[in-house]
Amino acid sequence: MKIQSIRGVKDILPDEIWKWQYIESIVHNIFPRYGFREIRLPIFENTRLFTRSIGEATDIVEKEMYTFQDRGGDSITLRPEGTASVVRAYVEHKMYNPPSILKMFYIGPMFRYERPQAGRLRQFNQIGVEAMGSPSPIVDVEVMTMLMEFFKQLGLTDTQLQINSLGSQECRPHYREILITEIEKHLDQLCSNCTNRYQRNPLRILDCKQCGKIAEGLPKLIDHLDPASAEHFSEVQSLLDSAGTPYSVNPNLVRGLDYYNRTAFEVTSQNLGAQNAICGGGRYDTLVEELDGPSTPCFGFALGLERLVSLVPFDNAKTLQKNPDIFIVCLGDEAKTAAFQIAHELRLKGIRIERDYDAGSMKSQMRKANKTQCRFTLILGENEICSGKYLLKNMETGEQIECPAQELATEIAKFSESS
RNA sequence: GUGGGCGUAGCUCAGCUGGUAGAGCUCUCGGUUGUGGUCCGAGUGGUCGCGGGUUCAAGCCCCGUCGCUCACCCCA
Numbered sequence: 001m002k003i004q005s006i007r008g009v010k011d012i013l014p015d016e017i018w019k020w021q022y023i024e025s026i027v028h029n030i031f032p033r034y035g036f037r038e039i040r041l042p043i044f045e046n047t048r049l050f051t052r053s054i055g056e057a058t059d060i061v062e063k064e065m066y067t068f069q070d071r072g073g074d075s076i077t078l079r080p081e082g083t084a085s086v087v088r089a090y091v092e093h094k095m096y097n098p099p100s101i102l103k104m105f106y107i108g109p110m111f112r113y114e115r116p117q118a119g120r121l122r123q124f125n126q127i128g129v130e131a132m133g134s135p136s137p138i139v140d141v142e143v144m145t146m147l148m149e150f151f152k153q154l155g156l157t158d159t160q161l162q163i164n165s166l167g168s169q170e171c172r173p174h175y176r177e178i179l180i181t182e183i184e185k186h187l188d189q190l191c192s193n194c195t196n197r198y199q200r201n202p203l204r205i206l207d208c209k210q211c212g213k214i215a216e217g218l219p220k221l222i223d224h225l226d227p228a229s230a231e232h233f234s235e236v237q238s239l240l241d242s243a244g245t246p247y248s249v250n251p252n253l254v255r256g257l258d259y260y261n262r263t264a265f266e267v268t269s270q271n272l273g274a275q276n277a278i279c280g281g282g283r284y285d286t287l288v289e290e291l292d293g294p295s296t297p298c299f300g301f302a303l304g305l306e307r308l309v310s311l312v313p314f315d316n317a318k319t320l321q322k323n324p325d326i327f328i329v330c331l332g333d334e335a336k337t338a339a340f341q342i343a344h345e346l347r348l349k350g351i352r353i354e355r356d357y358d359a360g361s362m363k364s365q366m367r368k369a370n371k372t373q374c375r376f377t378l379i380l381g382e383n384e385i386c387s388g389k390y391l392l393k394n395m396e397t398g399e400q401i402e403c404p405a406q407e408l409a410t411e412i413a414k415f416s417e418s419s
Numbered sequence: 420g421u422g423g424g425c426g427u428a429g430c431u432c433a434g435c436u437g438g439u440a441g442a443g444c445u446c447u448c449g450g451u452u453g454u455g456g457u458c459c460g461a462g463u464g465g466u467c468g469c470g471g472g473u474u475c476a477a478g479c480c481c482c483g484u485c486g487c488u489c490a491c492c493c494c495a
Contacts, residue, residue: 004486059493063420081495110495115420117489126495204493256494277495304495331453362453370455381453395455 008114008122010306018320019309024107025320026153027127031105034146036129039104041085043111047075053084053287055258057201064112078111081257082128083284083300084291090132091293101133107305118273119307127308130300135285137232139299140263141239147267147279147301148245154312156269159278161246163265164222164253165233169286171226172261176202178219186214206252220251229262236263255280259287263299269311278311279303324354326376326412327369331362335380342378342408349409370395376412 005011012020028038047067054060066078079085086104089095095102106128114120129147131139144161151159167175179202187195191208198205206215225233240247247265255264264282272278281301288296326346330339336359343353354372356365369377379391389402392411403411 007486064493112494114493115491116487117491120494124495274490275494280495302495307495327455329454361448363455364448366453366455368455377455379454383453391454393454398455400454 006122008116010121019312019314020305022314022320023154023305023308023312026150027105027107030146030150030153031129034103034142036103036105039086039089039106041082041089041106043109044076044078045085045088047077049084049088050077050080053087053259053291054081058256058258060112060256064114066111066113080112081110082106082126082302083130086128086130087288087291087293091288091291096133096294096296099133101131103131105129117275119275119310121306125305126302127305128300128302130298132288132298133296135297137235137239140236140283141243143299143301144240144265145243145245156311158269158271159267160248161265161267162250162253163236163247163263164250165225165229166255166261166264166282167221167225167229168261171224171229175221175224178224182218189214203254207254215252222251232262255282259284261285271311272307275307278307322352324372324374325352326378327372327374328353328355328378328380329362329365329369330359331381334385335382338385339380346409351412
């Protein structure tokens with residue numbers, strides 16, 4: 001049987017890689033303005049890193065991880081998300097010393113064993129951002145503002161920022177009790193999923209699509225925040241207002257990972273299908289400590305690159321396709337040899353050269369040239385070899401000039417400017 | 420893990436109540452000496468996902484299987 005790729009993974013082919021490179025170039029342009037530097041991390045880690053950080057009872061840990069034993073018998077997991085690795089590296093390299101805020105971003109593949117669907121893959125790429133070392137709401141807002149500015153640069157027009165507060169370790173248990181008692185009054189109206197999980201993960205019911213009606217009537221966490229979290233949340237809102245960043249408060253917004261507290265947010269788009277979140281994140285003030293580092297409040301997000309690629313209007317970025325500058329057409333053995341030499345020299349001068357290695361008829365070579373969408377064709381025939389003057393043709397205008405061999409590079413530059 | 424839809428040429432898809440396959444695009448080559456795109460002409464290309472079954476006869480009907488896709492759960 002023919003071998004094909006694993007279910008839920010995708011090849012990114014040369015014809016569309018420029019889209020990814022374009023997005024990455026915007027990342028490298030915008031993120032450093034806010035003080036973020038790139039970090040590159042391994043794509044597999046000790047399994048315990050994820051079970052401890054993400055939470056034993058989450059779906060990711062319970063059924064979605066790619067976990068295997070390596071030859072030494074250690075349990076290894078392909079990373080299902082990036083934050084755990086960043087925190088591990090932060091603690092491992094004692095990056096908290098000297099103590100100051102540290103801002104990093106990463107780009108790379110994540111792995112989750114799920115049934116693929118629109119906008120969901122088993123190997124997918126994320127851009128993640130982590131700002132580590134400050135509890136200030138200013139950090140929350142700077143990061144969210146950076147994100148929305150990033151989307152704006154990419155030309156996205158239909159993104160909605162939703163925010164919520166998940167409170168703290170102190171107020172959440174209280175609220176949880178209130179919520180469970182309230183839910184128990186409506187047990188018969190809940191979907192089967194929710195009746196099963198209301199004890200274990202009652203917050204999820206707020207977010208359930210089927211139980212939306214009941215969720216509306218349930219008590220909201222933002223009405224039961226501890227004073228410090230309430231203060232934090234209201235500062236986040238007023239800072240967003242003054243930054244002019246549009247948002248809406250969604251009291252039912254819950255995050256799937258255990259480590260979040262206080263600010264949680266999500267960016268959604270209507271043009272994505274059922275999986276409508278393009279980005280999710282929030283504050284995680286205790287994770288670093290839980291992974292044996294010093295108390296380090298953090299804020300971060302992860303955004304799905306495949307989903308982003310499907311949303312960006314790339315009309316203005318097409319010039320990033322690296323078509324050849326010149327396609328060399330040659331006729332006859334002598335010209336074929338000469339073309340080899342000329343291609344070599346022009347490439348050393350930084351010009352993108354393509355040619356036809358199998359030199360068929362002129363017509364067929366010109367057709368190939370046209371297909372590469374090169375800007376120029378350099379025509380080398382017996383006449384040109386004899387005279388030492390080559391023909392340079394502008395493929396857009398059809399205009400053609402004669403050009404002495406020695407002056408090829410400068411002529412090309414000149415011709416290139418004038419057209 | 421559960422459910423719906425779909426597997427026919429490189430791509431997008433037709434194919435009637437069963438009679439051993441078609442279109443458009445692409446590709447290749449031509450349309451008098453060495454010039455692409457547009458136009459015109461010709462040609463290449465398919466074990467109809469795979470395996471069984473029913474039938475004189477299966478792309479079409481039945482069973483199984485694999486794959487893709489969308490949705491649920493959950494999430495980027």
